[in-house]
Amino acid sequence: MSDFAFSCPIPISDYPQVLLAHGSGGKLMHQLLDRLIAPTFANPLNADAHDGATLTFNGVRLAFTTDSFVVKPLFFPGGDIGTLAVNGTVNDLAMCGARPRYLSLSFILEEGLPMETLWRVIQSVRAAAEIADVQIVTGDTKVVDRGKGDGMFINTAGIGVIEHDLIIAPRMVREGDAIIINGDIGRHGMAIMAVREGLTFESAIESDCAPLVAPVMRLIESGVEVHCLRDMTRGGMASSLVEIAKGCGLHLHIDESRIPIRDDVRAACEILGLDPLYVANEGRFVAFVPQAQAERALAAIGEGAVQVGTVRADAKGKVTAQSSIGVSRIVDMLSGEQLPRIC
């Protein structure tokens, strides 16, 4: 409480209070991170604006990352907060090129939560950890009074081992790199929104929530010189690409007609007025690799992988998308809140 020398760097006249959009993955969240958090904790280990930090102990390179999960509702088609809490952190480790090994698991429970609900989520955590081949080794449980939480929040932190010499980071992206994604986009966000908005389709849209360890490990083991990896979670594919474009200072150009989107996801997006490029995924990532190795990368990632664009040097830190009728538009992060509490 005592010795902070500077006043808050987000002017009170702009945003005197935290808004939902500060957690959205868009512009406001980045403003909060860039102004309040990054300069306060600046150090060489988190300079890369990555999904996790890389730490070296006696020559062993470890990745370390954390995420809190506040998804609403707790259960949704294709998963629940427990599967999300495991896969979210496992995938952040995979995006560092690390093999996920150990997770911590911390619950914040609201008084009154049915014990049976907690038990179901614990079983989901166990099952997801088994599938991703990680061990839950430490944890914590807190309870807050009724009306001061929302059923359950979960935090996981994770440690993974980096078993290769690649440096995987936005600054490693090069002109000419192929931009590859591992499958159709928009399913996680629309699975959540369909439940919340009561949209019904012939069959429910299922979240794509899944561990990305296997395709990433296959990619690295195939010998492809991977430049950057990023999971396309909050803020969707668009926000991930904009972050990387800022990080490498190059022009990422994508061809929208090449991006797989399921019909039911596209229909749900249209009903809700959402752009699928901004809808969160929980089992999709983008990889940047040399164009000459793109075929090998696609084969290693496996079914669903597709090249959606190329890195150019003709504009700095910009993302553009070409539509199916050939028109190019600039892709930026959203300012406001598109999809609150999807993870």
Next chain:
Amino acid sequence: MSDFAFSCPIPISDYPQVLLAHGSGGKLMHQLLDRLIAPTFANPLNADAHDGATLTFNGVRLAFTTDSFVVKPLFFPGGDIGTLAVNGTVNDLAMCGARPRYLSLSFILEEGLPMETLWRVIQSVRAAAEIADVQIVTGDTKVVDRGKGDGMFINTAGIGVIEHDLIIAPRMVREGDAIIINGDIGRHGMAIMAVREGLTFESAIESDCAPLVAPVMRLIESGVEVHCLRDMTRGGMASSLVEIAKGCGLHLHIDESRIPIRDDVRAACEILGLDPLYVANEGRFVAFVPQAQAERALAAIGEGAVQVGTVRADAKGKVTAQSSIGVSRIVDMLSGEQLPRIC
């Protein structure tokens, strides 16, 4: 949601819902951990019921731990949720005998939180991390809707390096060990409760919230054969001792007249009908060392350290306390909730 084969092991007739007491550090919390969580995630790395897990990579031993913080109010005499979030995790690492090195930092913010409040807490985190000599290397920020949180919750996870060959765990405690604490007890819990209950004393009771790295490192570097360390947080000194008695299967006997308690803390406890043995501390720990090395241990820990008891073999897994008038009583964990949300 799919394949859990067993029903919830806490009978619904007992506790159909989560209660505040399930987060208290007492019997209900241990029931929840012992029945729901420990058997689900049982593995050799968390068999020790420790404050953290010990992981080995290429011969390097690391400690890994996590805690979420939901303290209310966010600011209190002697600290705030930010100092607590750093010191809580730093101290869990120290209790594993590790030198804390890296922390993750994850916020769950409630929509409407004043931006200035977030900024003050971030500055507290920075200052506490500097004092404890740890780096914040990765993080996350989520926002929940108004009325679904309580201003701010924080999770930290931490990694520390174990630089010695000791095994520090409840099972290492031996008959004849000296039981040593590093100072007066009950200040953190009473600092919080005095604010909440509007108690006023001549001067405010300040939390003892502090990093325990320096005294623990001095203790280990002094060459004392440390058998067990435990910080006396939720559930206070009593709960820490009961946990260790269960872990080693011996009889821990303490002399209450030797336990330092400040007059204002004792007075506040009397007003609120609380037993200081059960009141949380955030800068106090108990150490178990061979009696022959007790003097050296006291000198290494430094000012405030005092031997308060001895380990006996005449009863299994029990804690007893002898009062100033010579009467012995059995010390057990509390069933109900004594002090909700003190960390």
